[in-house]
Amino acid sequence: MSRNNTYSPRNRMPSRHLASPVPPSLPTRPEARAAPPLLGRDRQWQLVQRLLDAARSAPRRGGVLLVEGLPGTGRSRLLNDAAALAARGGFSAAHAAADELRRAMPLAPLAAALGQGPGGGPQSTGAGPSAPQGGGPPGNAALIERLSARVDELLRSGPVAVVLDDLHWADAVTLAAVRALVTRFAAQPVVWLLARCTGEGGSTVERLFTVLRESEGAELLPLTPLAPRAVAELTAQRLGAEPAAELLAYVEGADGNPAALVALLDGLAEERRVQIVDGRARLARCPSGGLPPHGFGALVRRRMEPFHPTTRLLLDVAAVLGRASTPDDMARMLGETPAAVLPALREALASRMVVCEEDAIAFRHELVRHALLATIPGPLRGALHRQAADMILGRDGGVQRAAAHLVHGARRGDGQAVEVLRAAASAVAAAEPRAAAELALRALEISRPEDAARPRLFRVAVEALTRVGPLPRAVALAREALAGPLPADQATALRHGLSRALLLAGRAAETAPQDPPPADLPEEALVADLHGLAALDVSAAARRAREETERRAAASSGLLGVLATTHWCAGRVGEALRVARAAVARAEDEAPGPGTSPVPPRLLLASMLTQLRQTAEATATVELLAAEIEADGTPVLRGAPMILNACLALARGAPDAAATEATEGLAAAEETGMALLSSLGGRVLAEVALRRGDLAAADGHVERLAGRVAEQRAESDEARALTALCGWLAARLAAARGDLTALATALRTVHGDRRALRRLLVAEPAAAAWLVRAALDAGDRETAGATAGLAQGLASDNAEVPSLAAAAMHASGLYERDRWALRRAGEEHQDPWARASAAEDLGCLPGGDREAAVDALDRAMSGYARLGAERDEARVRRRLRRLGVRRRHWKHAHRPTSGWASLTATERRVADLVAQGMTNRQAAAQLFLSPHTVGFHLRQIFRKLGIQSRIELVRLHADAVEGPRGAA
Known part of the structure; x- marks a missing residue:
């Protein structure tokens, strides 16, 4: 049906097709401006505004704008918004669109646009601007004259804008009338906005656009694909977060087409295939194997509906054959000669879905090819893959190319397919382990238990999966194979593969050397x-x-x-x-x-350097490690450099970056099953949470680390070391909560295994001093002395390691109350948090000079502040207050007057703690404030959030965490 909308200063009836209805509060003066209607169309919108301005300011001047664009580029939306803008600016705006169904009715689009009177009622019930008064219907010339008269009538009220869309569907009489009317009103303030689909409509509409450009000075306005910046902006708008690089790379398949991009993004969101991590939208793991969302596939199919059936079939066959295929192969699959498929090939190339690449025809975007594949019924898709494999094997015996089709099309029990897949998997195992794993697993799936190829397939699959993951799958396959009879060489290789997979999966204790x-x-x-x-x-x-x-x-x-x-x-x-x-x-x-x-040895070295806080060499080593993993084709280790970078970021005093890197590294490790450095990543997240005072989050990280202990053999050295680490973190958590019972239990765990404690003191520069301090606070000088002695022994055995020497001085300085040792420790510590801790300990030593104590505490507070260690900073600020020193610690910020965004940083911390169920006194202990001050902040929170109870705060806090505040 045609769109029929006539706007005038007295008749502003917005079309139901307008994407953005005009708010009634907008001004209607000619100077009024609307925001650009579409992202990435600023230049086009400026041309529309300029043309309307010229017609409004110069009484005897109009103009013509010719809009061209492929389906989905925003052509109709641009014209809708232009008509609305013209109406707001005092124009009589006549707006309609041609369509295929009414093509047989001459002048239908013009009649629909101009067929309403100034009062808004129709002049007639006929198809034209008015019904004839006499006998039969008037001729075309008479109808054109009536349309001309209607334009004259509208001009008496002011300038006129005629907006005609989809002229590629218009009949020849309409196109001729448009040309005549444009010429007739060239000296009047009549603006013509004429649009067509690029490449559609044949020679008649092409000739009209050419004549208007050459004779009437019309300006061509092509709607090209969105620029990358506009794509990123639209992606952020639809998903509610800035897109990550890999997501932007994925949506390139929409080819900058706004409608396709929206369908793709909305489909990803509806299918929960996007995650918001640290304020950035990222692709989530996809159970559908990476196929595009259903909505995007349906859109691609709709775009193909106007094509000839042979062209649609050709594109389906091309999608099955791969990203690029030759016309000969396409013709063979269709049972035709290349000459016979030439018309279909030309139409496919004209659609820009495929392009020529030397002697092949290739899809411009793999996403579009995958969308086509996803919409071919499964049985038919499998049959086409089998046909392609048979064609390749019968022509040149290309095993690897045939195998790529048999992965998707082979039937169970097909011995020839199993052998082809095995040969292809073996051939690509060294260079392309992911492809080798896919080929071998598919061959195992369709093979019979008695097939001779199965042992070799197990071996290839296990070896490939230990390089690309998932490692649990490699372990399961190796154990399945080893449970049955195997040739000796295959059994040895599979036992090795199992050991390797268990080691990388963090289950080394399950191996049996x-x-x-x-x-x-x-x-x-x-x-x-x-x-x-x-x-x-x-x-x-x-x-x-x-x-x-x-x-x-x-x-x-x-x-x-x-x-x-x-x-x-x-x-x-x-x-x-x-x-x-x-x-x-x-x-x-x-x-x-x-x-x-x-x-890899470089992984071992990088881990050691990182834990010793030798950051310069560690950073360089981690960079080389990441490049090495990429070059060796072992993506199973991809999470390791991220986790090590998280440790380095924490050592640099960048907690946000540390948390991001650790989260991403652990996610990558979980995806492949690689758990070698998972405990290190968990340590980073627990440390960040402790320093921020987020005890609930810290508790969760410690629990997950404790769960890793349960996965180990209890008597293994690895499990004992991890138990000591969990005990130390649990002790710090208990101390932060003031839970003396839990603190004592955790400390017994840490001190109960001297060998495991020794490993903890190597890996954590601040652990020795913290444990000495905790023992002294509990009145246990014996344990404090033993811990300080252990740290001193490590330093003596490793005189060339600065971090161990500094840790020993710090622990000894606390135990002996040695100011010189604490001062030296503060200077020598490689870790900035340990450095601030030494300064705090120095400032807290009793019997010293007040000015020196204040100076040391100032250094400690500044150090903690630079690290984002809010809880530690607050504790030192309280110590300074007790010495009569008050340091300003707030920053002025422009905030709204209500809602979560109106809360100050301290108010947010109070809200977080109260929402966890803490009393005012408990929250005060966490923030090193008085209960009275916490009560004051809580009243401010209630006022700003418009609530009256803690229960309401808990509910609002949960909503905020799940919403944008939590996503960031």
């Missing part, structure tokens, strides 16, 4: 076994690693990595660094390939 190892055990299998043994028993692993090293003229990088690990766990930190650096150097000299160690 043979003692003594078989003489013919491959080096990489031996290294994996020794890493597993190190998780169980460090001393046994060190002994075995030394024996294997002595048997060789030169130890491999894998063996050196095991030795470095055992030195680290035993507290020989300097030696661990030396051997780890040697392992990295040896790895660089070894032959290229997957490597002899499941744990």
